[in-house]
Amino acid sequence: xxxxxxxxxxxxxxxxxxxxxxxxxxxxxxxxxxxxxxxxxxxxxxxxxxxxxxxxxxxxxxxxxxxxxxxxxxxxxxxxxxxxxxxxxxxxxxxxxxxxxxxxxxxxxxxxxxxxxxxxxxxxxxxxxxxxxxxxxxxxxxxxxxxxxxxxxxxxxxxxxxxxxxxxxxxxxxxxxxxxxxxxxxxxxxxxxxxxxxxxxxxxxxxxxxxxxxxxxxxxxxxxxxxxxxxxxxxxxxxxxxxxxxxxxxxxxxxxxxxxxxxxxxxxxxxxxxxxxxxxxxxxxxxxx
Numbered sequence: 001x002x003x004x005x006x007x008x009x010x011x012x013x014x015x016x017x018x019x020x021x022x023x024x025x026x027x028x029x030x031x032x033x034x035x036x037x038x039x040x041x042x043x044x045x046x047x048x049x050x051x052x053x054x055x056x057x058x059x060x061x062x063x064x065x066x067x068x069x070x071x072x073x074x075x076x077x078x079x080x081x082x083x084x085x086x087x088x089x090x091x092x093x094x095x096x097x098x099x100x101x102x103x104x105x106x107x108x109x110x111x112x113x114x115x116x117x118x119x120x121x122x123x124x125x126x127x128x129x130x131x132x133x134x135x136x137x138x139x140x141x142x143x144x145x146x147x148x149x150x151x152x153x154x155x156x157x158x159x160x161x162x163x164x165x166x167x168x169x170x171x172x173x174x175x176x177x178x179x180x181x182x183x184x185x186x187x188x189x190x191x192x193x194x195x196x197x198x199x200x201x202x203x204x205x206x207x208x209x210x211x212x213x214x215x216x217x218x219x220x221x222x223x224x225x226x227x228x229x230x231x232x233x234x235x236x237x238x239x240x241x242x243x244x245x246x247x248x249x250x251x252x253x254x255x256x257x258x259x260x261x262x263x264x265x266x267x268x269x270x271x272x273x274x275x276x277x278x279x280x281x282x283x284x285x286x287x288x289x
Contacts, residue, residue: 015041015112019050022106026077027051027070029108041114042090050108053089057096060088060138076100076108088138092116093131121195123173124180132194132202136254139192139206140247150204150247151212153220154261155183157199158239158273167233174230175238182223186215202261216242216276225274239274241265250279262287 015038021029029050038045045053055069076082081099088094093116101107119131127135136152143150157179164172176199183193183201192204203220205212220242227236243264251257263286264279270286271277 013037015114017045017053017110017112018101018107019053019110020105020107026106027073029073029106038112041092042112053110057085057087057089057094059141086115088134093119093134121180124177124195126180126184127192127194129194129196132192132196132204133254135192135194136204136257139204140254140257143206143247148206148208149210149249150206150257151210152245152247152257152261153203153205153212153216153276154243154245154258154265155201155203155220155224156241156265156269157201157224158241158269159237160199163235163238167230167235171230171233171235175228175235178228178230179224179238182226183220186219186223202258210246212244212246213276213278216244221274221276241268241273242276243268243279244276245279250281260284 016033016035017031017038018033019029019031027049031045031048031050031053034042034045051069051073053069054072058067058069058072072082072085076098077100081097083097085096085098086094087096089112092114095113095115097111097113099109101109116131119128119134120126121128136150139150142148160172160175163175176195179201180193180195183203187193187203187205191206192202194202194204196202205215221240224238224240225236227234228238229235243261243266245251245257245260245264247257251260260279260283263283264277266287267283268275268277277283
């Protein structure tokens with residue numbers, strides 16, 4: 001890659017990288033250049049094989065693609081460029097563009113657009129519904145590979161509608177933002193908090209030996225119950241009903257995990273609200289009753 005290009009790309013407003021190889025085997029191509037945007041967004045990938053970067057992008061996609069990093073490189077070499085490959089990298093949603101920079105230079109240029117922002121909840125700034133389900137699928141695949149667990153906490157706020165009715169939507173929105181911030185402060189860096197819509201939130205806990213029921217009872221409920229100070233108003237009437245489901249102990253796939261946690265949440269509502277319930281098989285279908 002010409003040094004002048006590297007100089008110009010360094011200050012480009014998008015994440016740019018480049019890979020190259022010597023000899024006749026393009027599958028050994030390694031990343032040798034990242035601009036500032038790429039370093040900040042995706043960490044240091046210098047020296048990583050290009051096919052491994054492609055593999056990471058594809059495996060982190062919500063699309064059930066059978067294409068591998070090798071397949072993507074073959075397609076790139078055949079067509080000269082690839083556009084709009086959707087996937088993920090470094091916990092972000094990305095759109096990948098790549099092009100071969102002349103057959104003799106043995107260099108490939110990559111542009112990675114961070115599209116995560118488009119999938120965040122517009123009010124609270126945390127994960128939205130689509131990105132949550134994307135992250136859930138990734139966490140389940142990781143749990144299978146590493147033989148660990150994923151616990152899903154499904155939250156529905158108690159008493160939120162009266163707050164909206166009494167104080168107005170502006171105050172209600174401020175409360176939802178505060179709820180999101182409080183929930184985000186409870187989880188570890190690799191765990192996720194999402195707003196599915198309205199006053200429904202989810203928390204993904206992952207790892208080994210997770211005591212999700214104790215976490216919900218001792219941390220989530222107390223965090224939600226604490227007073228909210230909005231527009232000189234003190235709001236201390238908010239509660240939360242929480243349903244919890246576990247993978248792989250009781251749920252075998254993503255939609256089951258969500259459905260079972262939702263069922264358990266309805267049981268928590270029926271038992272008096274502002275409590276957490278761990279899903280049991282007898283609860284299946286509770287939300288339809």
